[in-house]
Amino acid sequence: MSTALSHPPLLPLAGEGKVRGIFRMFRMSRAFWLILPGLLLTALVIGLPILILIWTAFHEVSRFGVLLSFNGFANFADVFADPLFYAALLRTIVWTAAVVLGTLLLSLPVALILNEDFAGRGFARLLILLPWSVSLTMTAVVWRWALNGQSGLFNHLLLQLGIIDTPIEWLGTAPLAFMVQIAIAILVSIPFTVTLLLGGLSSIAGDVYEAGAVDGATGWKSFRHITLPLLKPFVNIAIVLNVIYIFNSFPIIWVLTQGGPADGTDILVTYLYKLAFKFGQLGKASVVSLMMFAVLLVFTVVYAALQMRREET
């Protein structure tokens, strides 16, 4: 690689024609070698498990993970005959919808406020982003202790503030525990969403507002007719990304209740983890994994389509 000819031409600059012939081939192969390590790593670590899951899903599997005979769609039938699956599926939909919407409704005003010019804005942004830095596992562990019915500091705080007058067993019953988990999930999703929306807000040039003001659009009008439409692509992307993250989110529910009490807070991911690593129902677990993977693939395609539409405009 010492002669000048071996230097790969770079992307043709605007206006230049495409480089052809041997240069083009060489260029391709060089790019290929450059991306090969990344391709191999992800293809092996993410591709192989999917193949294994497909293979397992069509076999009868012993409790100890030994593949027995091919059994067609029997594992699929098992999953669809399991009432816990439907309960977890329904709860996953509620969970995803509630957390994504709640996050968006809170993040929008927060991002708008942080986009204002006010004293100590940098510090305020720091405090808003704070939960992002803590591992979800740790956050959930802290909340589990804080929500303790008798000695938890959350009840203590609410009692001090006079919001409640008797301690509440937050994690004692499934419906309440699930609502608490949704609230915590919203809280930890706000930083990412605010960051995304702030990026969008900062891309709106100031003169758009000045032009709007000339035409009489100020305050609410300028928000409704200028900010919101220009922010819409970012809102869309925030929704899709959050749907993906929340749909997959495991530690909050796992650490707080392990899907209990009485499977009452299970969503698909905790149901899946129990099937695989607690109940040893590997065939069923593979089927659930594959279904979730298919759903994620659809979300990803939607996201990619949104991205391309944004790039075109």
Added chain:
Amino acid sequence: MGLFTRSRPIRSLLCWLLLAPLIALNLFPFAVMLSTALRPRDEIFINPQRWLPSRLAVENFSDMWTSVDYGTAVLNSLYVAVASVALVLLVGIPSAYALSRYDFRWKRKYQLFLLITQMVSPIVLALGLFRLFVWLGWIDSLDPVAIVVAAFNLAFSVMMLFNYFSTIPRDIEEAAWIDGASATASLIRIFLPLALPALSVTAMFTFVEVWNEFVITLTLVRSSEHFTLPLEVHALASNLYELKWHHIMAAVLVATLPVTALFMWLQRYLVGGMAAGAVK
């Protein structure tokens, strides 16, 4: 854009007041950690509860540290994080460089492929990963954890590096070639030093992600001598016989504060750079 009022002091007050409830909720877990980690053992399960302990029980940290061999967990976390970050950079830099500098036929497809790997959550593949590494006879070790975590973090790093790489003008490399440097040499000697800030920011973000990783480690690691910090804390909080919350909160603080400090310092790159990285 002047949503509220023209007077800056009043606007500042208004902004802070509106943000106050959320900020309070964000600070609350930290208050719980501190308040619990610093109280004597017999002031944990008390009713009525209080915020301030009768004395500062700093011995909780050393007691916790020795009773659960926390140093090992810290070292395990460091090992996985450093190994993953190294692997992510080693594999991610060439990928990002190719994406930003070359026009090749599979470019779009490779980007979509990376996007899919970013969207797939480890939890969906947990069983497949477990069976893969059992089959390889490579279970209950930190090396496969580092490799898997690196693979799941690659897409984010490549996208982030790609965004920065695209801002580095290509004339500089071309000038180096004309001066007779080989492509590889110009990449290493000219390009990478220019990209150093981007590399370090990407490395640190990956570090925080890996440091906080839970599901993959939970799936691939069995014995407690290989526990990373989140796993150790999870194990402490899953103890069926006795929940030593003063120890658990001390453990959480030790695991969290350094990374939180690092993240707080990094977040300015996040708002400026990653918003673009996530969206573009």
